Amino acid sequence: MNGVSKVVILRCTDYSEEKVYNTLRNGIGLLGGIERFVNRKENILVKPNFLHSSDQSKAVTTHPSVIKAMLRLLDDAGYRKVKFGDSPAMGSCRSAAAVLGLEDGIYGAAVADMSEAVDFPFPEGTTAKHFRFAKEVTEADAIINLCKMKTHALERITGAVKNVYGLVCGANKAAGHVSFPNATVFARMLTDIHKAVRPRLHIMDGIIAMEGNGPSSGDPVEMDVMLFSDDPVALDTVYCWLISLDPLLVPTNEQGQVCGIGTCREDEIEVVTLDQEGHAEVLSRKDLFNRFGNADFNVARKGNPKSLLGTFSRIATKLSRPVIDKTRCIHCGVCVDHCPVTGGAVHFDNGKDSPPVYDYSKCIRCYCCQELCPAQAIRKR
Numbered sequence: 001m002n003g004v005s006k007v008v009i010l011r012c013t014d015y016s017e018e019k020v021y022n023t024l025r026n027g028i029g030l031l032g033g034i035e036r037f038v039n040r041k042e043n044i045l046v047k048p049n050f051l052h053s054s055d056q057s058k059a060v061t062t063h064p065s066v067i068k069a070m071l072r073l074l075d076d077a078g079y080r081k082v083k084f085g086d087s088p089a090m091g092s093c094r095s096a097a098a099v100l101g102l103e104d105g106i107y108g109a110a111v112a113d114m115s116e117a118v119d120f121p122f123p124e125g126t127t128a129k130h131f132r133f134a135k136e137v138t139e140a141d142a143i144i145n146l147c148k149m150k151t152h153a154l155e156r157i158t159g160a161v162k163n164v165y166g167l168v169c170g171a172n173k174a175a176g177h178v179s180f181p182n183a184t185v186f187a188r189m190l191t192d193i194h195k196a197v198r199p200r201l202h203i204m205d206g207i208i209a210m211e212g213n214g215p216s217s218g219d220p221v222e223m224d225v226m227l228f229s230d231d232p233v234a235l236d237t238v239y240c241w242l243i244s245l246d247p248l249l250v251p252t253n254e255q256g257q258v259c260g261i262g263t264c265r266e267d268e269i270e271v272v273t274l275d276q277e278g279h280a281e282v283l284s285r286k287d288l289f290n291r292f293g294n295a296d297f298n299v300a301r302k303g304n305p306k307s308l309l310g311t312f313s314r315i316a317t318k319l320s321r322p323v324i325d326k327t328r329c330i331h332c333g334v335c336v337d338h339c340p341v342t343g344g345a346v347h348f349d350n351g352k353d354s355p356p357v358y359d360y361s362k363c364i365r366c367y368c369c370q371e372l373c374p375a376q377a378i379r380k381r
């Protein structure tokens, strides 16, 4: 990295559309304005987190107020070639958008279908040399990344770096977990996606975040912030500082820095907010935490950064495992149907009368089953 990465943090205490819009406009303004990132001739894809169709109150997806605020800002500024969408792990982009009350025509933007996969060779990739992106990704000139502040079973947190995995089309995501089967190599693959598509701007919805058993079965928690940066690693690092998590324990940060898509070094990150008079104010890490932090945020903090590397990462991965809470399981079979391992690492032993059982000798600990379980019945142990 050369120079300093700026991360803007602004207080926003609820999802009223006007409040979110003003916060978003101020945040992008502190980074130099939207014209710094995209021009009006470009096809723009606004990419939220639609992990799967989920009610906004559960904090699984980027909140619709944040998506609308981004579309409104682009519309107000005269951008006319705008789509928004994500390729969910289950279901369609349109159905996930509809659950959030989003449809074609909001501030002139169209819902991106995101269901057709297009080959995208990437020979310069460090770890991944080829992707199957949703067609709209390959048609976009510029991507704006609207990520959600959540915990994650595989990578501890999901934020700006991880959110780009939704650009990979539908079921191809499951195959990616088999090809990149531990947290470190998976993180390296994510850095290749960043290099391939170079999102211009990253905005994090941390107004209501998710802690605990994320990214879909955790608990909503008020963090009351939005973050803005053109450096995804710096943005996720500031998120870690807010929750007292060592940024280097997060593979997407550690590998993001190693692979050159951003920085997690404190001396290379400038955190900026607005003071009470509406002037830009630079915050030290300590002031940032005192003003916005939450030391009780429920996230995995144990471990040693060295455990992320090579063999240690594989061992650490194998030591954890998904487990099913039999009292919650509704025997729906979603986990069985979506396990990416050939032949399945989780199956029904006794028809659908009992919960499924794991074959841990086959399980690669990708946690797709935990992400997709509709009954919040699967935990990482």
Ligand code: SF4
Pocket (backbone or CB within 6 Å): 322, 338, 339, 340, 341, 344, 345, 346, 358, 362, 363, 364, 365, 366, 367, 368, 369, 370
């Ligand atoms: S059982 Fe779950 S964690 Fe294991 S490989 Fe299958 S989906 Fe991934």
Ligand code: SF4
Pocket (backbone or CB within 6 Å): 324, 328, 329, 330, 331, 332, 333, 334, 335, 336, 355, 356, 372, 373, 374, 375, 376, 377, 378
């Ligand atoms: S997805 Fe969840 S609820 Fe459905 S069978 Fe698997 S563990 Fe049970």
